[in-house]
């Protein structure tokens with residue numbers, strides 16, 4: 001973006017040609033219509049009367065709103081919405097309203113930015129009604145980010161735009177939560193929900209379709225999501241699919257790289273645009289990433305169109321070379337090396353917060369060892385939840401979630417799309433920006449406001465909230481080191497990224513793409529670990545020597561392992577204790593005045609605990625809960641002196657949730673239960 005003042009002529013550049021051409025055509029059509037009307041042919045005049053009137057009215061409306069290209073309003077919009085973009089992004093944003101578009105966007109190339117600016121342009125310059133626009137995002141976090149950016153760009157009218165995940169969209173269409181959504185033991189069937197929505201759309205071809213449909217991360221759609229997009233798009237819908245075949249990583253979840261490859265056939269004619277300027281990473285990171293992805297067969301972008309640093313950032317310093325560490329594959333040893341690297345990173349930059357560093361691994365198993373080490377060494381870390389997990393206990397069962405449900409459940413009058421609870425949740429979340437549960441509830445409340453019918457009853461809202469909560473949260477306290485699988489890191493970015501390799505990566509193009517996604521999350525530095533000996537060879541054919549000679553890569557000798565080589569293999573790892581292994585009714589069997597309730601009320605998620613045998617204690621040695629009878633194996637592991645651990649969440653239980661057989665023993669209507677994770681040192 002140029003800071004120099006621009007003349008009015010500069011502000012109506014080539015990008016407007018589409019608009020100008022449209023207008024010229026319209027004016028020609030208007031003239032032709034009038035000529036025909038004046039021709040004296042009464043039949044023709046009668047037939048053309050209505051179209052001529054509609055056209056006159058449309059042009060007049062543009063004039064009234066000062067929106068004809070070249071007008072002051074139009075120029076201001078230009079400055080606001082088009083100038084902060086590259087020429088390629090700009091052409092996408094103000095493209096004509098006809099024809100489908102495929103945007104093949106490299107990592108960090110501004111695809112969210114393009115979608116947000118395009119929608120704002122449609123609303124403001126083209127006067128498209130907000131309710132005609134639908135954008136589908138791949139998870140709740142991505143939807144929230146798009147909504148925020150859109151609101152910042154286009155203000156209040158942007159609220160009318162539908163920005164949802166595929167599942168939330170399905171939920172909105174079928175208009176109800178699925179039966180059993182509140183019951184913990186009935187898994188919500190996302191695929192069925194999508195199928196129902198597709199069937200409903202197909203049965204109602206007359207139902208109004210959006211005029212503009214945006215689909216982000218098109219490369220990772222499941223067959224059911226693909227069908228939903230197809231059913232949502234009507235004959236007059238302009239579809240913009242944004243994605244990157246190089247970042248297809250959900251093959252195992254039914255997603256198919258074929259969908260993005262087929263887009264051009266499915267929706268022909270399609271205009272294809274490549275977004276290759278990267279605004280995120282340094283040149284060394286981009287060079288290594290490009291070498292990583294190059295061997296993949298059948299890429300849509302092709303080797304002659306590499307992702308490269310954005311032209312506007314060319315003058316910035318090049319940044320540090322990518323570090324490649326040959327490391328022992330054993331998870332405990334590698335965890336120790338990673339922790340060293342994290343410590344060094346924090347020591348070098350006093351302003352750096354742990355949440356700006358991410359450690360990415362192929363599997364959660366590799367992260368569990370590091371998580372245990374962090375707990376023992378007193379470094380706060382947070383492990384991202386399984387993407388697409390359908391956990392039975394959701395954020396709504398936590399203490400904070402229950403408060404939101406209570407607020408929803410006792411309305412004096414029906415909420416307007418849960419507006420009051422949303423305001424309340426956002427207040428709590430603003431007060432506690434580092435509290436992942438509140439942050440997650442805020443996202444949920446926002447989504448509810450989009451999904452729920454305007455005059456939903458309280459029970460309807462509660463049901464919908466339960467259905468929405470089945471999608472996992474994205475964690476993120478700025479004070480906690482971020483640990484996640486490469487899958488969970490999709491769409492995110494971090495100043496420093498360390499990629500572990502505990503020999504769990506596999507050979508092949510799918511893994512290569514996953515490693516590419518991991519590497520391209522890095523903004524400033526990237527450290528790649530390479531297990532020695534390596535089983536997958538993903539890093540072996542990327543031209544290490546050439547990269548090294550060009551100063552883009554720095555191989556580091558394996559630092560001496562913290563333990564002697566013949567030390568017994570460490571199985572130390574963090575083990576989340578399953579709710580089924582915890583006696584969920586423990587505090588419920590105590591009378592309301594019992595000291596245990598007060599003790600539980602003082603606890604918070606993150607507090608340290610110790611598990612000794614069956615007993616869960618706080619650090620004063622006072623009991624706060626116990627394991628269930630089925631947790632015998634864990635109980636044996638936790639023999640004196642016990643296992644260190646911490647609270648992951650505090651659940652609220654109610655009498656109605658307990659099985660019939662247990663209710664007679666309960667002395668409370670409602671009580672709290674700490675969920676915990678502990679450090680164990682034993683093979684799986």
Ligand SMILES: Nc1ncnc2c1ncn2[C@@H]1O[C@H](COP(=O)(O)OP(=O)(O)OP(=O)(O)O)[C@@H](O)[C@H]1O
Pocket residue numbers: 084085086089105106107108109110111112113114279280490491492520
């Ligand atoms: N034209 C631009 N000028 C300046 N910054 C830009 C421009 N386009 C994008 N960016 C910035 O680049 C970063 C990446 O953009 P965005 O988050 O939209 O990427 P993305 O393409 O969705 O990434 P990924 O595919 O890797 O998830 C953001 O910080 C964004 O603000």
